[in-house]
Amino acid sequence: MFPYEKYLRFSKFPHIWCTGCGCGIILKSILRAIERIKLSKNDIALVSGIGCSSRTPGYVDFNTLHTTHGRAIAFATGLKLAKPALKVLVISGDGDATAIGGNHFIHAARRNLDITVIIYNNHIYGMTGGQASPTTPIGKKGSTAPYGSIEPSFDISGLAIAAGASFVARATCYHVVQLDKYLEKGFMKKGFSLIEVLAPCPTYYSRPNRLGTSVDMLRWYKENSIPVEKARTLSEYEKKDKIIIGILEDRERPEFCEEYKKMAERIRKS
Amino acid sequence: MAKQNVNAKLMTGNEACAEAAIVAGMRFFGGYPITPSSEIAEVLAHRLPEVGGIFVQMEDELASMATIIGASLAGVKSMTATSGPGFSLMQENIGYASMTEVPCVIVNVQRGGPSTGLPTLPAQADVMQARWGTHGDHSIIVVAPSTVRETYDWTIKAFNLTEQYRIPVIVLLDEVIAHVNEKMVIPEPETITIIDRKRSTESPDTYQPYKQNDSDIPLFADFGTGYRYNVTGLSHDETGFPTNDPQKINALYSRLSRKLERYQDQIIEYKTEYLKDAEICIVAFGSSARSAYRAVRLARQQGIKVGMFQLFVIWPFPYKILGRLASQIKAFIVPEMNLGQIAHEVSCAIKSDVIKVNRVDGSLITPNEILERIKNVSV
Ligand SMILES: Cc1ncc(C[n+]2csc(CCOP(=O)(O)OP(=O)(O)O)c2C)c(N)n1
Ligand code: SF4
Numbered sequence: 001m002f003p004y005e006k007y008l009r010f011s012k013f014p015h016i017w018c019t020g021c022g023c024g025i026i027l028k029s030i031l032r033a034i035e036r037i038k039l040s041k042n043d044i045a046l047v048s049g050i051g052c053s054s055r056t057p058g059y060v061d062f063n064t065l066h067t068t069h070g071r072a073i074a075f076a077t078g079l080k081l082a083k084p085a086l087k088v089l090v091i092s093g094d095g096d097a098t099a100i101g102g103n104h105f106i107h108a109a110r111r112n113l114d115i116t117v118i119i120y121n122n123h124i125y126g127m128t129g130g131q132a133s134p135t136t137p138i139g140k141k142g143s144t145a146p147y148g149s150i151e152p153s154f155d156i157s158g159l160a161i162a163a164g165a166s167f168v169a170r171a172t173c174y175h176v177v178q179l180d181k182y183l184e185k186g187f188m189k190k191g192f193s194l195i196e197v198l199a200p201c202p203t204y205y206s207r208p209n210r211l212g213t214s215v216d217m218l219r220w221y222k223e224n225s226i227p228v229e230k231a232r233t234l235s236e237y238e239k240k241d242k243i244i245i246g247i248l249e250d251r252e253r254p255e256f257c258e259e260y261k262k263m264a265e266r267i268r269k270s
Numbered sequence: 271m272a273k274q275n276v277n278a279k280l281m282t283g284n285e286a287c288a289e290a291a292i293v294a295g296m297r298f299f300g301g302y303p304i305t306p307s308s309e310i311a312e313v314l315a316h317r318l319p320e321v322g323g324i325f326v327q328m329e330d331e332l333a334s335m336a337t338i339i340g341a342s343l344a345g346v347k348s349m350t351a352t353s354g355p356g357f358s359l360m361q362e363n364i365g366y367a368s369m370t371e372v373p374c375v376i377v378n379v380q381r382g383g384p385s386t387g388l389p390t391l392p393a394q395a396d397v398m399q400a401r402w403g404t405h406g407d408h409s410i411i412v413v414a415p416s417t418v419r420e421t422y423d424w425t426i427k428a429f430n431l432t433e434q435y436r437i438p439v440i441v442l443l444d445e446v447i448a449h450v451n452e453k454m455v456i457p458e459p460e461t462i463t464i465i466d467r468k469r470s471t472e473s474p475d476t477y478q479p480y481k482q483n484d485s486d487i488p489l490f491a492d493f494g495t496g497y498r499y500n501v502t503g504l505s506h507d508e509t510g511f512p513t514n515d516p517q518k519i520n521a522l523y524s525r526l527s528r529k530l531e532r533y534q535d536q537i538i539e540y541k542t543e544y545l546k547d548a549e550i551c552i553v554a555f556g557s558s559a560r561s562a563y564r565a566v567r568l569a570r571q572q573g574i575k576v577g578m579f580q581l582f583v584i585w586p587f588p589y590k591i592l593g594r595l596a597s598q599i600k601a602f603i604v605p606e607m608n609l610g611q612i613a614h615e616v617s618c619a620i621k622s623d624v625i626k627v628n629r630v631d632g633s634l635i636t637p638n639e640i641l642e643r644i645k646n647v648s649v
Contacts, residue, residue, distance in 0.1 A: 042494065058502070063494055064499070067336065071333070074336035082324065264322070
């Protein structure tokens with residue numbers, strides 16, 4: 001058994017998450033990936049915004065910072081710049097990261113700041129009771145989209161790639177083996193890394209949309225996901241409504257903390 | 271030829287603010303450009319990399335406020351600067367800093383408002399927003415210098431206050447102080463007091479980030495130094511974790527407001543002139559205080575018994591001190607570039623009406639306007 005207790009603040013349990021929520025699956029994957037990169041707990045900061053997913057920091061034994069809705073990445077920016085030796089990880093929901101916090105998300109990616117952002121994409125606002133989010137698919141219901149959403153949804157990973165992230169990967173709560181690997185790679189990558197994880201919210205997404213239990217959602221992920229390598233060989237029609245998983249971007253770009261350091265050294269020499 | 275002081279410089283308020291922040295030990299600035307505050311960011315973009323600090327231009331003011339809190343949690347003194355619209359955007363995270371007791375300084379170079387208002391003209395209309403802009407009962411300290419030299423001194427004091435009490439400090443400037451060029455004698459470093467937040471020396475194993483102690487000010491631990499603790503804007507207990515326990519919630523809010531109450535006598539500062547025998551008192555701050563001083567001197571030349579009370583610290587407000595003055599003073603005159611925000615507080619303090627001199631058209635209140643009112647009451 002993996003020694004989760006090494007990282008968990010057990011005294012803070014029981015956690016707030018519903019039975020079948022994807023938050024726990026992702027948390028466990030994060031801890032396994034952290035174990036593999038062999039960093040001391042003292043050197044890791046976990047920053048989050050507001051939402052069900054953003055409650056994660058309270059349960060883990062790192063330097064933890066639970067901030068305001070949407071602003072986790074902006075808080076993390078100050079923390080990372082002020083203490084570059086810290087490994088700064090951000091946990092955010094789809095609403096937190098791409099609605100209210102969308103600006104910080106794209107700008108941190110543009111700067112290519114060396115942090116890893118993990119977005120739990122459950123297609124809904126969980127914490128506030130199931131309102132539509134920027135990733136609610138067209139036609140799917142939320143409490144504020146009772147007739148089904150008519151808005152096109154965001155491609156979170158695509159957004160990060162377009163904005164300049166060094167590393168972008170997508171997985172689902174079914175594909176945990178891959179998720180472990182993507183997280184580990186993301187943590188190790190110099191620059192802005194984004195891991196988007198599709199996660200079930202049985203309470204507020206599956207129920208109103210009659211998508212069954214959490215197990216049904218996991219099965220749905222399994223049957224509808226295609227690896228990015230395969231997706232490249234498929235037509236748009238064949239890819240429609242599929243979840244493309246895998247490492248979507250992995251490139252070298254100048255990193256913000258390092259560029260700042262270089263600039264400061266140049267100035268002090270001259 | 272007169273001896274020249276090598277430390278004398280011509281400086282604007284914005285420049286003085288930026289330089290003083292560096293002297294205070296500020297090494298992290300996150301901001302977003304906005305008139306009339308932008309020069310603070312511009313000076314610091316130059317200076318901070320030179321002194322080993324970080325300057326970052328954020329994507330908006332929400333981010334600016336957030337990022338300085340993040341930096342301060344890493345133990346670095348941090349600040350941002352803005353004006354009305356940006357100050358409005360910062361409010362939620364100012365509340366976060368107040369709730370989590372993270373030291374930071376926010377400079378608001380006031381312009382007329384609401385909305386985009388008067389970007390290039392002075393106003394003093396954010397007195398109430400500075401105190402109550404974020405939601406909920408909370409502690410905040412607000413200071414308001416009136417000259418370039420005072421801006422220098424009060425920027426340093428702002429850092430000292432935020433470090434000492436772990437309460438966010440807002441420096442209210444206005445367009446005139448920000449942009450006026452005045453002769454500034456840079457004080458010798460050894461004459462300047464610098465205060466740093468008290469850090470815990472306890473073992474990380476037993477450290478509690480909000481542990482009650484006699485001072486009501488918890489001991490700080492920098493993120494990433496072995497103290498692994500939790501910070502949240504939710505109501506939390508002494509261990510830093512969210513709580514719904516009414517007793518613990520009550521203990522937190524009581525301590526947060528007690529911090530400001532019990533130290534207010536140390537925090538409050540003001541300056542008086544000609545008050546001893548005065549029958550009329552002018553209460554003013556910022557640019558309006560400059561005109562008020564002039565008016566008081568002119569009136570004294572005419573034999574009118576008028577004195578001056580200049581507020582340096584606006585919040586906490588010196589209710590008790592002004593209240594005690596009330597028995598001696600027959601009229602209080604309050605000039606300010608808003609429609610009566612400080613006048614209202616003075617009125618509460620003296621339990622009576624005050625004479626208001628207001629302007630909201632982007633022009634300074636002139637000494638003559640104040641003098642006229644002084645003459646009106648003295649007859
Ligand atoms: C400024 C602000 N606006 C609104 C809210 C209310 N709110 C809390 S969480 C949330 C949405 C959470 O959804 P998401 O980010 O997708 O996370 P999830 O709960 O699904 O994990 C909202 C709107 C808030 N806390 N702050
Ligand atoms: S509401 Fe949804 S996201 Fe929130 S804990 Fe429950 S299942 Fe998880």
